[in-house]
Amino acid sequence: ADALPDSRKPEAAQQIDTLIEQLQDYLTTNRIPAKVTRHGHGLVLKLKGKGAYARLQPLMLTAHMDVVPASVAAAFQPVKPRYALENGKVYMATDGTTTLGADDKAGLAIILETVR
Numbered sequence: 001a002d003a004l005p006d007s008r009k010p011e012a013a014q015q016i017d018t019l020i021e022q023l024q025d026y027l028t029t030n031r032i033p034a035k036v037t038r039h040g041h042g043l044v045l046k047l048k049g050k051g052a053y054a055r056l057q058p059l060m061l062t063a064h065m066d067v068v069p070a071s072v073a074a075a076f077q078p079v080k081p082r083y084a085l086e087n088g089k090v091y092m093a094t095d096g097t098t099t100l101g102a103d104d105k106a107g108l109a110i111i112l113e114t115v116r
Helices: 012-029 051-055 105-115
Strands: 034-039 042-047 081-086 089-094
Touching (some): 012 034, 012 105
Antiparallel strands (some): 034 042, 081 089
């Protein structure tokens, strides 16, 4: 499968344009009356509610599409998390020698299935 765009690369703009076209094709094929537009480095999909849902407040579903490649060496190392307390909240990161491997492709798929 093709990787989603790494937003740090110059070719990401073209990849995002291609992704917009692919998402619009998905919506059309599945008869989902929504429109995909670019918003900065991201995409916005707008879908109007029907019936009783038309009167409700808008609902926003979000996911990120960028993929930041980890180093090959780090991919095979155990994750070494560290925790930081900032403003009364605990945040998790790594010690800098490994990656957490966060990716949101599943989140994107869930959103597409939800609107379908």
